[in-house]
Amino acid sequence: MMTAPLRAGEITVPVALGARAYDIAIGRGLIGDLGKRIAALKPGASAAIVVDETVAAHHLKATEESLTAADVRAVPVKVPPGEATKSWRMLEQVCDRLLDARIERNDVIVALGGGVVGDLAGFAAAILRRGLDVVQVPTTLLAQVDSSVGGKTGINTRHGKNLIGAFYQPILVIADTALLDTLPQRDFRAGYAEVAKFGLLGDAGFFAWLEANWQDVFAGGSSSGSSAREHAIAIACRGKAAIVARDERETGERALLNLGHTFGHAFEAAAGFSDKLLHGEAVALGIACAFEFSTHLGLIPGNDAGRVAHHLAAVGLPTRVGDVPGLHVTADRLMDLIAQDKKVKRGKLTFILCRGIGKAFIANDVDAAQVHTFLAEKLA
Numbered sequence: 001m002m003t004a005p006l007r008a009g010e011i012t013v014p015v016a017l018g019a020r021a022y023d024i025a026i027g028r029g030l031i032g033d034l035g036k037r038i039a040a041l042k043p044g045a046s047a048a049i050v051v052d053e054t055v056a057a058h059h060l061k062a063t064e065e066s067l068t069a070a071d072v073r074a075v076p077v078k079v080p081p082g083e084a085t086k087s088w089r090m091l092e093q094v095c096d097r098l099l100d101a102r103i104e105r106n107d108v109i110v111a112l113g114g115g116v117v118g119d120l121a122g123f124a125a126a127i128l129r130r131g132l133d134v135v136q137v138p139t140t141l142l143a144q145v146d147s148s149v150g151g152k153t154g155i156n157t158r159h160g161k162n163l164i165g166a167f168y169q170p171i172l173v174i175a176d177t178a179l180l181d182t183l184p185q186r187d188f189r190a191g192y193a194e195v196a197k198f199g200l201l202g203d204a205g206f207f208a209w210l211e212a213n214w215q216d217v218f219a220g221g222s223s224s225g226s227s228a229r230e231h232a233i234a235i236a237c238r239g240k241a242a243i244v245a246r247d248e249r250e251t252g253e254r255a256l257l258n259l260g261h262t263f264g265h266a267f268e269a270a271a272g273f274s275d276k277l278l279h280g281e282a283v284a285l286g287i288a289c290a291f292e293f294s295t296h297l298g299l300i301p302g303n304d305a306g307r308v309a310h311h312l313a314a315v316g317l318p319t320r321v322g323d324v325p326g327l328h329v330t331a332d333r334l335m336d337l338i339a340q341d342k343k344v345k346r347g348k349l350t351f352i353l354c355r356g357i358g359k360a361f362i363a364n365d366v367d368a369a370q371v372h373t374f375l376a377e378k379l380a
């Protein structure tokens with residue numbers, strides 16, 4: 001569903017998915033218009049706000065005020081912060097609380113939070129009463145550029161991350177960049193790895209722009225830095241929207257978005273999915289590995305891998321295992337974790353590799369033995 005911009009300076013990125021098309025609205029202060037937009041899209045609907053306790057402390061009041069000012073009944077449903085919240089138990093609790101609050105088929109769920117709340121609330125919306133509309137209001141940089149867009153929702157099980165879920169598109173994404181002002185610097189940095197990823201996988205010009213302007217993206221605020229932040233988020237969202245529009249269910253090129261993620265997931269698992277290494281930090285480490293490995297395979301002439309590692313390190317992201325305090329891992333252990341994550345077919349693995357900055361491709365026939373040799377050299 002499309003909405004017209006309500007504020008000057010707002011950027012709208014359409015996600016062209018036919019009957020499931022929607023807009024991503026990007027700009028400072030957009031939360032103030034959330035109620036008006038929901039009332040316009042769904043007259044008479046109530047809104048259940050699924051939010052974690054940390055985000056609630058900062059942003060729930062403004063969200064409720066925006067809804068009630070537009071005569072939208074607001075029902076908060078709070079969950080604990082953290083990855084453990086993406087569980088069967090919390091899914092059950094959230095669904096029961098939504099039903100207790102008499103949230104009906106025509107009402108809407110507002111997912112106010114980072115990727116954890118977005119994935120959990122999005123999945124609850126997909127299954128409650130066989131599907132309720134969901135509006136994603138991402139509050140982390142990672143969620144604004146990645147997890148709120150594209151419709152992947154889900155929870156974790158003891159067998160692994162994101163193994164239960166659904167493709168379920170939101171009807172609207174509101175990326176209010178002012179919400180990021182309360183985000184801890186470490187979480188902002190982790191989300192930046194996903195921003196850089198969009199340049200590295202398909203837009204060398206954007207990566208060069210980030211190299212020159214990343215400090216303004218971090219600064220935000222009402223200075224000139226503000227427009228740099230919105231610009232970066234919009235470019236990343238456009239990149240993701242274009243890929244999702246062509247391959248909604250990841251049967252092909254959507255896999256490019258996993259650049260850095262195969263190595264990254266292995267590092268994340270080795271760190272026990274703990275605060276030792278945040279998801280975005282693992283992605284940064286994984287991206288550095290993907291570029292080095294591509295160079296090792298002779299795919300990248302010149303020093304693009306060095307340039308990528310230099311930029312990620314300048315921002316403060318890890319590019320070597322030694323950059324992560326307390327992370328000790330061997331090549332054998334990483335290979336075990338990669339094999340658990342990905343099917344090894346006759347000694348071959350699928351990886352996202354690069355022929356240079358902005359030139360990622362899907363390689364289905366990567367030799368597991370070469371990955372092992374590379375990791376052993378990298379960790380030596």
Ligand code: NAD
Nearest residue numbers: 054055081114115116117139140142143147152179182183
């Ligand atoms: P998160 O949701 O856990 O948020 C990180 C921390 O920041 C939390 O403690 C949260 O309470 C806090 N926080 C959030 N917004 C804040 C704000 N504005 N001010 C202050 N504190 C704030 O983590 P995340 O990094 O946003 O997301 C990670 C999750 O996203 C993982 O579960 C991952 O699997 C998922 N993910 C999903 C997709 C997808 O396509 N669905 C893509 C990438 C990642």
